[in-house]
Amino acid sequence: MNLRARFAQAAPAVDSCTLRLVDERSELLAVRNDVVEPTQERIDLGAMITVLHQGGMGYAATSDLSVSGLRAAADRAADWARRTAASGVFDHRLAPRATGRGEHRAPVQRPWEGVSLADKLDLLRAEVADMAGPDRADDRVVERTASLLRVRHHSELYSTDGGELVQELDLLAPDAQVIVHAGGVTQRRGTGSRGLSRQGGLEVLDQVGFRGLGTRLHDEAIQLLSAPDCPSGPMDLLLAPDQMMLQIHESIGHPLELDRILGDERNYAGTSFVTLDMFGRYQYGSELLDVTFDPGVPGELAAYAFDDEGAPARREWLIKGGLLLRPLGGGTSQARAGLPGVSNARACSWNRPPIDRMANLNVEPGPHSLEQLVAMVERGVFMETNASWSIDDSRNKFQFGCEWARLIVDGQLGPVVRNPNYRGISATFWRSLAGVGDRSTMQVMGTPYCGKGEPNQVIRVGHASPACLFRGVDVFGGHS
Amino acid sequence: MPASPAHARFLDLAQHVDRCLQPGEDHTLWLQGEESDFVRFNRGRVRQPGTVRQDELTVRLIQGQRHASVDLTLSGEPVEDRDRVEAAVLRLRARLGELPEDPHLLWATEGASFTRIADGAPPDGREIADLVLQEAARDGGVDLVGILVSGGMHTGFASSRGQRCWDQRHSWLLDWSLVHQGDKAVKSTVGGTDWQPELLRARMDQARATLPVLARPARRLQPGAYRAWLSPAALAEVMDLLSWGAFSHRSQEARNTPLLRLLTGEASLDPRLTLVEDVGQGLAPPFTADGFTRPAQVPLIDAGLLVGSLVSPRSSKEYGRPQNGAAADESPTSLSMAPGSLPDADVLRALGTGLYISNLWYLNYSDRAAGRMTGMTRFATTWVEDGEVVAPTEVMRFDETIFHLLGEGLVAIGAEATLLPGTSTYERRATTSARLPGVLVEGMRFTL
Numbered sequence: 001m002n003l004r005a006r007f008a009q010a011a012p013a014v015d016s017c018t019l020r021l022v023d024e025r026s027e028l029l030a031v032r033n034d035v036v037e038p039t040q041e042r043i044d045l046g047a048m049i050t051v052l053h054q055g056g057m058g059y060a061a062t063s064d065l066s067v068s069g070l071r072a073a074a075d076r077a078a079d080w081a082r083r084t085a086a087s088g089v090f091d092h093r094l095a096p097r098a099t100g101r102g103e104h105r106a107p108v109q110r111p112w113e114g115v116s117l118a119d120k121l122d123l124l125r126a127e128v129a130d131m132a133g134p135d136r137a138d139d140r141v142v143e144r145t146a147s148l149l150r151v152r153h154h155s156e157l158y159s160t161d162g163g164e165l166v167q168e169l170d171l172l173a174p175d176a177q178v179i180v181h182a183g184g185v186t187q188r189r190g191t192g193s194r195g196l197s198r199q200g201g202l203e204v205l206d207q208v209g210f211r212g213l214g215t216r217l218h219d220e221a222i223q224l225l226s227a228p229d230c231p232s233g234p235m236d237l238l239l240a241p242d243q244m245m246l247q248i249h250e251s252i253g254h255p256l257e258l259d260r261i262l263g264d265e266r267n268y269a270g271t272s273f274v275t276l277d278m279f280g281r282y283q284y285g286s287e288l289l290d291v292t293f294d295p296g297v298p299g300e301l302a303a304y305a306f307d308d309e310g311a312p313a314r315r316e317w318l319i320k321g322g323l324l325l326r327p328l329g330g331g332t333s334q335a336r337a338g339l340p341g342v343s344n345a346r347a348c349s350w351n352r353p354p355i356d357r358m359a360n361l362n363v364e365p366g367p368h369s370l371e372q373l374v375a376m377v378e379r380g381v382f383m384e385t386n387a388s389w390s391i392d393d394s395r396n397k398f399q400f401g402c403e404w405a406r407l408i409v410d411g412q413l414g415p416v417v418r419n420p421n422y423r424g425i426s427a428t429f430w431r432s433l434a435g436v437g438d439r440s441t442m443q444v445m446g447t448p449y450c451g452k453g454e455p456n457q458v459i460r461v462g463h464a465s466p467a468c469l470f471r472g473v474d475v476f477g478g479h480s
Numbered sequence: 481m482p483a484s485p486a487h488a489r490f491l492d493l494a495q496h497v498d499r500c501l502q503p504g505e506d507h508t509l510w511l512q513g514e515e516s517d518f519v520r521f522n523r524g525r526v527r528q529p530g531t532v533r534q535d536e537l538t539v540r541l542i543q544g545q546r547h548a549s550v551d552l553t554l555s556g557e558p559v560e561d562r563d564r565v566e567a568a569v570l571r572l573r574a575r576l577g578e579l580p581e582d583p584h585l586l587w588a589t590e591g592a593s594f595t596r597i598a599d600g601a602p603p604d605g606r607e608i609a610d611l612v613l614q615e616a617a618r619d620g621g622v623d624l625v626g627i628l629v630s631g632g633m634h635t636g637f638a639s640s641r642g643q644r645c646w647d648q649r650h651s652w653l654l655d656w657s658l659v660h661q662g663d664k665a666v667k668s669t670v671g672g673t674d675w676q677p678e679l680l681r682a683r684m685d686q687a688r689a690t691l692p693v694l695a696r697p698a699r700r701l702q703p704g705a706y707r708a709w710l711s712p713a714a715l716a717e718v719m720d721l722l723s724w725g726a727f728s729h730r731s732q733e734a735r736n737t738p739l740l741r742l743l744t745g746e747a748s749l750d751p752r753l754t755l756v757e758d759v760g761q762g763l764a765p766p767f768t769a770d771g772f773t774r775p776a777q778v779p780l781i782d783a784g785l786l787v788g789s790l791v792s793p794r795s796s797k798e799y800g801r802p803q804n805g806a807a808a809d810e811s812p813t814s815l816s817m818a819p820g821s822l823p824d825a826d827v828l829r830a831l832g833t834g835l836y837i838s839n840l841w842y843l844n845y846s847d848r849a850a851g852r853m854t855g856m857t858r859f860a861t862t863w864v865e866d867g868e869v870v871a872p873t874e875v876m877r878f879d880e881t882i883f884h885l886l887g888e889g890l891v892a893i894g895a896e897a898t899l900l901p902g903t904s905t906y907e908r909r910a911t912t913s914a915r916l917p918g919v920l921v922e923g924m925r926f927t928l
Contacts, residue, residue: 035582035583035584036579036580036582038547038548038549038582038585039548039549039575039579040549040551041548041549041550041551042550042551043550043551043552043553044536044551044553045553046534046553057528057529058529058530059528059529059530059531060530060531060532060533061530061531061532061533061534062533062534063533063534063535063553063554063555063556064533064555064556064557065555066555066557066560069555069556069557073531073533076531077530077531079606080529080530080531080606083529083606083609084526084529084609087525087526087613088525088526088527089521089522089523089525089526089527090527116578117575117578117579118578142733142734142735142736143734143736179734179735179736181734181735184744184746185849186735186736186740186848186849187849188736262522263522263523263623263625263659264520264522264527264625266522266625266657266659266663266665267625267626267627267655267656267657267665267667268626268627268655270663270841271662271663351532351534352532353528353530387845388844388845388846388848388854389844390842390843390844390854390855390856390877391842391856392663392841392842392856392858392875392877393663393841393842393856393858393875394662394663394875397856397875397877397928399844399846399854399877399879399927399928401844401845401846419847421846423877423927423928425928451906454518454520454626454627454655454905455516455518455520455532455627455629455905456904456905456906457906458906474928478846478847478849478850478852479847479850479852
């Protein structure tokens, strides 16, 4: 008996019942200092049953997918729904129902299984070896790592409202890092929180330039050892896409999440400086700022066709010409707030309920090449690759650090500086946006590590961005 | 003799994997399971209530110095689960032929067996949730937001050498905030192994009593250096950040620890500072995924000096140090700091004029190698003048080194150490905890 038939037998007599199955296979291969680390495979399989009944809502997650197992979970979910129908924060009779039907399979050009384990490990070994320097014996190098995280995600959703959805997504998250130490100074150079993660197969390695990375990371890390500290003071700041990813994520993505604005996260991830009345009125950034929610960008990490409440996903403008238009809220949050949103009700797996997540959140390209952006700066810093992130619970006061930076003087890129940091306030920072890079500066980034929710969930997000220039930012370096 | 149905299923699986082995093979099994109620609240009402039942088994197959493992979700149905682990063993056996020998492999080939089963039945989340709702609605109601977590958890280890370990426990934990307005809130946690309604009522009363202070006009502080009291919960955030590499033997060898300057003697910590990985007093199982028994205590910092590190089995092989019960990430699970001499009742007087920091939030490194960190104040952080709480404060960003916070700037350590159960529920409920006092610091730097 297939899952749909078992669900039909298990579903109780309630207003609405949904089953969401997740079958996720992952594999982590890593090499550290020329030694193959223990390989890690994972097979995660289970289902969540959600019941809406008489205005209440309840869920139960189980890894027992037999009829009796699903029935026990459905009964528990129904019990929660009945018990809390009168005490819920929201009348779930107003919640959207999963009625759509469809299938989505993300394309893969070079399947993971098409290359032997030995060849994949050799690829990692080669990059790790290159991180040891040209003669592979640089004693300033203290740790070298490279890894590949591969995930195949299969989900099915069935509802008593007629919904039937199947999705299959493949993703690859490459990562590499070298740590160097000399003269009491330690520096690291890497790819930053698996920031090169994308959907697809092994073709991702070519798309992100993984081969040859080891040599570059070594070279740049060694340069950092002898570089001066980043200067301090207000100055122009040019951010590469691998730092823009973090900037977008923390100070646009999280503040626009509708469940935060509605207060759900105030005990954990925090609230938001954005309020419901700002949409359609608030100037979030300069008129150069265009931001979209776009689950349709091929290869971007959080691309999908339906969210985990079964809503079809499509591109939406969140900010246009700097004006705040729309929050990041899924169907349930939209019904609670009375605002249009996006299809972003997502769960990290079968054992956690969907909440508002940012998925693919992108800054749209502008007119300038990287050279033109640099030429617009009299005194400033160009920073790459996030190293540190901290922001207040309203997602306003932030401080971010990067691994790599170069001074910009009189429109020219200058010397490398180390320990670059900057701080600001979201509500004003984006209004200092003075230049947006064109498509030649744009990169599709992503990370599997966005934490939020009670119970906690870590989920995948994608952020595509051009290089962006900000005026008069409070920049500083490292010291004790 | 199985002590529970979950234990019986685990022993059955271990025996089944024993039978699947070929000559020259070994296995280890590591099980983490729970049946948990999660009830999420917002504005004194229920946002998302639910139950999660899950068991994840790590099956590792070993041939000499070759090994490979797979994490499997178990169904709970014995025949189905035997089939899953049998298929896993076959798959792992095929994989071992493609893998090189691992020079850093170390596992407990002569480990001791262990069984611990908590008394009584797991608390029922539905009953606790009812009381939370009643308390939130009392006296006109309060804006309560947070999560209730309750139910049973179990951890098991087994190996082909006959070792069998089992730890089964249950608990409830309410992690919640009472919100006055905006980001002005009182954050609390309360819980235990057995459901105690009077304990929840008492903590709720304490939190309610703090709310009037938050109604006062908030004080906006200018950047600068301030005298500050960090509550145990605030200090726990500092320790959480430090746990990210500070005590790891691997990080220390790679010169990547935020305590690098302590390691090299360029900086020092206060001689009153003592930190221990205190598994004996913590909530984590006393055995590891590699089958080793965890020592009751591992000294890390004694009298301000770095005296130890957390050594995983891999680091043990790589660096020639004895392993000491650390997991692969070499982070503390049960960090304990020795209390000092400042009684709770004297904290405000000793603070005099400055910041009473109830909670910190979102810490990270400004300069990791220098031990310099940044983060935000959060929740009921108040301004104190002449030993009296004056007003709540707008959130402030600090940027300070650990060598100032727990070194040259340390004025006093609280006389009471508080047990702080881990509230993390990423993937599953945490078994971590910390036992910390508060600290009084002079000249803590705030930047934004």
